[in-house]
Amino acid sequence: MxxxxxxxxxxxxxxxxxxxxxxxxxxxxxxxxxxxLEVALSPVPLPAVELRGEDARQLALPAIAQGQVTIADFFYTRCQTVCLSLGSTFQQLQAALQADGDRPGAAPVRLLSLSFDGAHDGAPQLAAYAGKLGANPALWRFASVPDSGQQQALLAQLGVVVIPDALGDYEHNAALLIFDARGRMVRIFDLAEQQLALNYARHLASKAS
Known part of the structure; x- marks a missing residue:
């Protein structure tokens, strides 16, 4: 016993x-x-990746994220499921940031939506998608990664899981990623935590300014 x-x-x-x-x-x-948890304990540096913006300009990570705090997400323009929720969340974040712009001393925070469907999402597709969501380019930028190798490296570095399905679409995880002014991913929030993400980004921006 x-x-x-x-x-x-x-x-x-x-x-x-x-x-x-x-x-x-x-x-x-x-x-x-x-x-x-690991990202919060050890921020992840953004890899050097060439981007194509919605205005067809060549952009680059981590340069586009340096010098300001950025809330980012990953999507693709043909998505009819979780990306619609992401778009709605970012519309609300943009409205909050526009209100911040009217407050003296408010620290700048920017939004960045990155397509992981670089083969399809060129500048025209990104511009149409941004227009549909009413994105203000001064606050909210869209970009894709034309080079498939760099795209995979970016997804792997940031822990974004993208799985093609049999219908030409993708299954992927969705979250709000916070990039600090040094070009590092420092926090990850659920979609339902958009206010927490915004508050944290504002806090970081106020410290950096």
Whole structure:
């Protein structure tokens, strides 16, 4: 009886410590949660990537994100599911940033939507998509990565999962990514946490200014 109890206790302790190690002391229970915690603890530098903007201009990471705080997302223009929610969220963020612009001393925060469908989403597609959402280019930029190798490197560096389906569409994770003024990804927020993301970005921008 005592031996059985001791074995049960050892098994329970082993399970506890294994779970604690796998979940960063029970702070996270999923791979996505672990990714977000690791980014918060160790900011991820943005890789050097050439971008194509909605106005057909050549842009570059991390240069486009340096010197200001940026809230970014990944999408593709043909998406009819989660990207629609992202677009709506960014419309609300843009409205809040426009209101900030009317307040003296408000630190600048910018929005950046990056397409991971560089083969399809050229400047005309990005411009049409931006126009449909009423994006103000002074606040909200759109870009894609024409080079497939650089695109994959960017997705891998930032932990963005994109899986093509049999219909020519994609399954992908969606989140609000915060880039600091040094060109690093420093936080990741759920779509439902848009106010938290905005508050954090404002806080970073106020420290940088």
């Amino acid at each position: 005592v031996r059985t109890a001791l074995l049960s206790l050892l098994v329970a302790l082993g399970g506890y410590f294994s779970a604690a190690w796998l979940t960063h002391d029970f702070q996270v229970w999923t791979d996505e949660g672990a990714r977000r």
